[in-house]
Amino acid sequence: MLLGLAAIAVPVLVHLAEREERSGRAFPSLMFLRRVPLRERRRKHLRDLPLLLLRALAVAAAVLAFAGPYLTAVEVAPTADGSVDRVILLDRSYSMRIGERWARAEAAVEDEAGKAGGRARVALVEFDHAARVLQPLAADPAAVRGALAGLGPGHGGSDLSAGLAAAEHLLADSEAASREVVLVTDLQRRSVESLPRLADGIALRLVPVVESGDAPPANLALMEARAVSPPAEGGPGRLTVRVRASGGAPTPPRRMTLEVEGQVVAEATVAVAPGEDVVVDLPLVPASDRSLVARLRLEPDDLDADDEWYLVVAPDRALRVALVLPDVPRRDAGFFVEQALALAHTPAVALRRIPVGGVDGAALADVDVVILDDVPLTDAAAGAVAAHVADGGGLLVVAAENAPGGWPTPLDARLPAVGAPVPTGGGDAAVGLVARLDADHPVLAPLASVGARALGDARVWRHRSVSATAADRVLAWLDDESPLLLARDAGGRVLLFTTTLDPRWSSLASASGFAPLMIEAVRHLGGRAAALEPVLAGRGVDLAARAAALPEGAALARFLEGGGGLVVESPSARQLRLAPGRAVAVLDEPGIHEIHRDDGTGAAVPLAVNADRAESDLTALDPEAFLAAVTRPVAPTGKAGGRVEDARADAPRAWWHLLALAALALVAESLLAGWIARRPRRSAAGESGGRLAT
Numbered sequence: 001m002l003l004g005l006a007a008i009a010v011p012v013l014v015h016l017a018e019r020e021e022r023s024g025r026a027f028p029s030l031m032f033l034r035r036v037p038l039r040e041r042r043r044k045h046l047r048d049l050p051l052l053l054l055r056a057l058a059v060a061a062a063v064l065a066f067a068g069p070y071l072t073a074v075e076v077a078p079t080a081d082g083s084v085d086r087v088i089l090l091d092r093s094y095s096m097r098i099g100e101r102w103a104r105a106e107a108a109v110e111d112e113a114g115k116a117g118g119r120a121r122v123a124l125v126e127f128d129h130a131a132r133v134l135q136p137l138a139a140d141p142a143a144v145r146g147a148l149a150g151l152g153p154g155h156g157g158s159d160l161s162a163g164l165a166a167a168e169h170l171l172a173d174s175e176a177a178s179r180e181v182v183l184v185t186d187l188q189r190r191s192v193e194s195l196p197r198l199a200d201g202i203a204l205r206l207v208p209v210v211e212s213g214d215a216p217p218a219n220l221a222l223m224e225a226r227a228v229s230p231p232a233e234g235g236p237g238r239l240t241v242r243v244r245a246s247g248g249a250p251t252p253p254r255r256m257t258l259e260v261e262g263q264v265v266a267e268a269t270v271a272v273a274p275g276e277d278v279v280v281d282l283p284l285v286p287a288s289d290r291s292l293v294a295r296l297r298l299e300p301d302d303l304d305a306d307d308e309w310y311l312v313v314a315p316d317r318a319l320r321v322a323l324v325l326p327d328v329p330r331r332d333a334g335f336f337v338e339q340a341l342a343l344a345h346t347p348a349v350a351l352r353r354i355p356v357g358g359v360d361g362a363a364l365a366d367v368d369v370v371i372l373d374d375v376p377l378t379d380a381a382a383g384a385v386a387a388h389v390a391d392g393g394g395l396l397v398v399a400a401e402n403a404p405g406g407w408p409t410p411l412d413a414r415l416p417a418v419g420a421p422v423p424t425g426g427g428d429a430a431v432g433l434v435a436r437l438d439a440d441h442p443v444l445a446p447l448a449s450v451g452a453r454a455l456g457d458a459r460v461w462r463h464r465s466v467s468a469t470a471a472d473r474v475l476a477w478l479d480d481e482s483p484l485l486l487a488r489d490a491g492g493r494v495l496l497f498t499t500t501l502d503p504r505w506s507s508l509a510s511a512s513g514f515a516p517l518m519i520e521a522v523r524h525l526g527g528r529a530a531a532l533e534p535v536l537a538g539r540g541v542d543l544a545a546r547a548a549a550l551p552e553g554a555a556l557a558r559f560l561e562g563g564g565g566l567v568v569e570s571p572s573a574r575q576l577r578l579a580p581g582r583a584v585a586v587l588d589e590p591g592i593h594e595i596h597r598d599d600g601t602g603a604a605v606p607l608a609v610n611a612d613r614a615e616s617d618l619t620a621l622d623p624e625a626f627l628a629a630v631t632r633p634v635a636p637t638g639k640a641g642g643r644v645e646d647a648r649a650d651a652p653r654a655w656w657h658l659l660a661l662a663a664l665a666l667v668a669e670s671l672l673a674g675w676i677a678r679r680p681r682r683s684a685a686g687e688s689g690g691r692l693a694t
Contacts, residue, residue: 001067004059011055051672058665065658083119085137085176087167088112088144091185092151093128093158094305095615096209098217101186102153104209108184112207113144123170124148127163128156129538129612137170155305155590156538157612158188164630168199179203186210189621197630204630206623218247220254220272221306221616222296224534227284227313228345239284241296241309245272246617254299258282260292260313270298286313291550293592293606306616310592310608311534315551318350319526322367324385326375327355334373336501336509337398340518347528349519360384368526369394374401374500382411389414389492392548394525399464400500414490416472418498422465424478432460434511435479441487443495443517443524444475458511460484463499493525535609537590543568544583546607547595553605556597565598568607 088109096102113122124135124144134147160183167181180203187208198204223242239258245251253271257264266282286292291312298307321341323334334353341349354363359381364370370385370393377385389395399418424432434455437444455476466483468474475495476485488494501509508514527548535541544560547553560566565580571591577598578585587593590611594604 004063007059008056011052048676051669054665054669054672058662058669061658061662061665083176084178085121085171085174087123087125087170087181089163089167089181089183090126091158092126092154093615094153094155094611095186095188095303095618096153097305098302101209105184106148108207109148110145112182113141125163125166128154129159131162131166133166155588155611157615164198168202171202180205182207187621187623187626189619204627206627208623210620216247216618216620217302218249218251219303219616219618220245220251220298220301221613222298222309223613225296225309225311227286237284237286239282241280241282242277243270243272243280244277245274247274250274257297259295287315289315290552291315291606305611306613310610312606312608318348319368319522319528320366321349321351321369321371321522322354322364323351323371323373324354324356324359324375327357337371337373337518340515341522343515344519349522356381361387364388369396369522371396373398386411386414389490389494393492395492395494396521396525398497398500400505414494416466416468416486416488416496418464418466423462424460424480432478432480434458434476434484436477438475441475443520455511455513458506458508460499460506462505466498495521495525536612537609538586538588540584540586542584543595547605550605552603555602556605559597567596567598569594
């Protein structure tokens with residue numbers, strides 16, 4: 001942008017090339033005058049210097065205004081008093097295990113700590129998926145070295161935003177003349193998503209542990225594994241494994257083994273081209289009455305943290321679903337629900353049709369989920385469904401034309417208040433579309449990659465009016481902001497659709513995402529979704545939900561509901577003790593963890609934790625692009641005891657000032673040019689100072 005200053009030469013060249021217009025004058029004949037040779041010299045000279053300066057000022061101000069955002073400085077120069085506060089930010093994500101990366105990082109931290117002297121203070125912060133302050137700001141380099149001792153790469157992915165936030169917090173109250181963050185990292189591309197700029201007056205210096213321009217090393221990673229139930233006609237189940245190769249170089253074929261309960265039961269050779277995924281199926285027979293602990297292993301490479309995958313295989317038991325239908329069946333009643341759930345596997349769905357008159361406690365005794373597909377309920381049926389929900393069972397309600405406006409009393413407290421049917425948009429011809437989805441909810445998480453488009457081809461002509469309360473969570477909205485799908489916890493889990501699958505009300509059943517939505521809804525309501533999703537190291541996990549999804553965890557879940565406490569034992573035999581009633585924990589170590597009651601009784605419940613596979617992409621970000629995205633230029637005030645000022649702190653205001661100056665210069669130039677054009681000019685004789693004689 002600063003090369004635009006060369007445009008200042010344009011008005012200069014215009015002034016030099018400009019010719020003066022001369023008017024003709026009548027003069028007698030020159031035939032009797034003697035010819036005298038005259039040597040003429042033409043010299044270019046600048047005329048109307050104020051006009052030239054105004055034009056040059058307009059060009060320079062405009063160029064500097066547009067160049068302002070690109071002026072970046074990343075070094076901090078100490079001011080007169082020499083005080084410096086420096087935070088060393090150390091990346092210890094598991095990609096730092098590769099080669100000499102961690103050794104280089106340790107050497108860089110010790111070198112930066114050794115620079116502290118005089119009025120300098122140093123702090124050490126380590127980060128992976130979260131940040132932790134190991135040493136606060138202190139004028140003691142030895143303390144930083146002591147905090148570094150015994151530290152090594154962790155098991156989590158890298159989140160630079162967490163590290164930068166921790167460093168900025170440490171420097172927020174600093175009164176030092178210079179404040180800086182020294183980032184020691186391999187600067188993976190995936191770790192710099194949605195990074196904010198550092199606060200005013202804080203500079204960033206990057207110390208990479210990977211040589212610039214180095215190609216990312218070849219890496220083969222186990223990305224995920226899922227158990228698939230045996231087909232309905234019989235036969236073994238299988239484990240579907242996805243393997244990815246990253247890096248520019250090809251990886252040699254590697255041996256993969258599957259261990260179940262510590263015994264190798266299957267193996268395969270995996271060959272993957274760079275940048276591609278392959279899916280490998282391995283035979284796996286789930287147990288019928290208990291969970292199995294399994295581990296996948298690849299022959300190790302430079303990054304061994306993603307060469308293992310742990311999982312707990314739930315018993316092969318189908319979800320028992322009761323579809324409640326009217327006593328007098330309607331045409332296509334329950335048809336779309338039945339067709340969607342027929343596609344379910346892992347677990348499969350065992351669907352049972354029950355007429356309203358047959359709904360009682362005995363009919364629902366062994367049912368996981370009850371589905372009310374637009375049916376009116378008798379008081380007896382409502383009481384049985386309410387008891388089912390109170391005992392922790394799931395309930396899916398499709399509320400449309402035949403559903404009662406006010407639910408029978410036993411269900412009042414368990415369902416959102418449902419109003420009368422209303423046309424979408426206020427007219428029978430109006431069409432509603434699915435506008436938004438709450439992709440953070442487990443029911444909609446599988447559709448998060450496509451968002452509302454999964455149901456966006458559906459049309460809704462009529463729906464029931466619902467006013468969501470604090471107890472309700474809206475999962476899907478129509479484009480007029482009417483709720484389409486709501487969730488509520490009332491002992492068990494409850495989901496409510498405000499429109500029916502009847503084609504006269506909506507085309508929801510023909511949407512591309514309808515079948516996956518119904519399958520995930522039944523899994524969620526039956527408590528089986530928690531057993532299917534992997535737990536990532538460093539992320540919070542609901543231990544109660546995980547335990548309840550497994551047969552051996554039912555007693556532990558009831559113990560927790562009664563106010564009992566939990567103890568989690570890690571693969572390295574460390575114990576995490578939770579307070580009574582608390583069920584959410586953050587587990588940092590990959591492997592099989594065991595959840596115990598704190599009274600030492602009862603069976604342990606296994607829990608599989610895996611490293612975040614986003615860290616397996618070893619592509620590095622360009623350092624200059626990273627610094628330009630995060631830093632602001634910092635300049636010292638030059639005043640002893642003062643704070644480092646950020647030259648970009650007032651940059652937006654300065655840009656507008658420069659643009660305003662350019663505009664004013666152009667206005668003044670126009671006025672001056674007009675005045676010059678109108679002013680009387682002196683004669684040629686007067687200009688030359690000579691006189692023509694005859």
